[in-house]
Amino acid sequence: MNLRQLSDKLGLSQTTVSRALNGYPEVSETTRKRVVAAAAQYQYRPNTRAQGLATGRSMAIGHVIPFSTQHEMVNVVFADFIAGAGEVYARMGYDILMSVVPDENEDKAYAELARKGAVDGVIVHGPTLNDPRIALLSDLGIPFVVHGRSTDTSLPYAWLDVNNRNAFRQAAEHLLDFGHHRIGLINGLERMDFAHRRRLGYLSALESCDIPADPALMRSGEMTEPNGYHAACDMLDMPNPATALIASSIVPALGARRAIEERGLVMGRDVSLICFDDEISYLPNGAGTPIFTATRSSVRAAGRRCAEMLIEQISEPANTPQQELWDAELVIGPSTGPATAQ
Structure with a gap:
């Protein structure tokens, strides 16, 4: 099914359907949910090449992973985050571009992504204290969302973190x-x-x-x-x-x-x-x-939300960067009990 056929099924214009699938804020939440549900029902997948030509976007999101954290590629926590983000990318017609680079080339990797226009935005993983990547990406003008926060960073930037x-x-x-x-x-x-x-x-x-x-x-x-x-x-x-x-x-x-x-x-x-x-x-x-x-x-839910925040930022770059702090839930199991000796 193509965009015109999906639009006809819904009785909406192709522009409205496209904007709903790409998270544009001017489309009501009711309409967006209706469009997303119909796209899933009819197994509609956007033509990313056509979208890119129409919008001037690459329709790809970047994730840069340094060698020193390469273990994250097989870490169950990282995999769950990517699975959650991937759900949103697939729904919105975005591809994922994963770059595994030597630590000393990480800055260069971001600069190359910006120079080539290879991605529309990036998600930053594992922020450190006063993380230099935040200033770098701000200077490069690439939309980005940080999974976590960086203490002592004064620049405004989008992030989602757990308390x-x-x-x-x-x-x-x-x-x-x-x-x-x-x-x-x-x-x-x-x-x-x-x-x-x-x-x-x-x-x-x-x-x-x-x-x-x-x-x-x-x-x-x-x-x-x-x-x-x-x-x-x-x-x-x-x-x-x-x-x-x-x-x-x-x-x-x-x-x-x-x-x-x-x-x-x-x-x-x-x-x-x-x-x-x-x-x-x-x-x-x-x-x-x-x-x-x-x-x-849930790290999978965090992956989904980071992807949504980034795509919203790509669609509306003039908006103030979003920042979300989630609380963790204490779940009681049999692994804790009264102290028996001190």
Whole structure:
């Protein structure tokens, strides 16, 4: 089915249908939903070449991944984000352009995308503290949305983030309420903004209970199962071991659970464990009943929303950059319980 045939089915002009599918704000939400539903029903797919010729756009969205984070290409969290974004790209007639480049060539990659007009916008992953990519992309004039935020960046830019500080404060408070004082933090790389905020949330919860922070109970590294395992081993084998652990993702939490079980301990009874990022399509936190207590936020939904925000920005570049902060939901599972020893 082509655009004219879909327009005839709906009794709308081709311009209205095209604008509805591309997220133009002047089309009402009722009309947009009707058009999107009909496009799905009749399996309509926009001719991206024709769209590009008509609008002067490439009809592609860029994602630049440096080699040092190449593991993200097979990370279940990154894959879920891309799956969510891809749903929106497909619906709106956009292709995805993934560029994997050496770290030292990342700036050049963005400049080349701008010079060639290869993409209409980009999504920035893994923002660091005072991330230089934000100023670069602003100077290049490429529409962009950051998945996360960058502390100490004063430029206005579009972002979507989870309230990481509040999520980890809430996780630590949950354990403190159970009487835990020796709470270990298995964090992501703390040059990353999200991990920096998570540590602040953890520390603020301890401070509110007048519990001094112990550097021996804090680890920072890649969010992998082996790193979670080794960090948990270290903290469980101390003379005064951790009685509870907070993991940066369900992936290192699996490693922490392995360390707990190897020592003949029972998760939730002898050692409590709470994680973030448990709502992952290909690695669910149990089937209906959670395995881990977790601070939950859907990365797939974040991918969808970042893609929508970027396409809206491409359509209406004069609008003020959108900024959204999502709260995580505390989900209670059997992995946490009262402290049995201090």
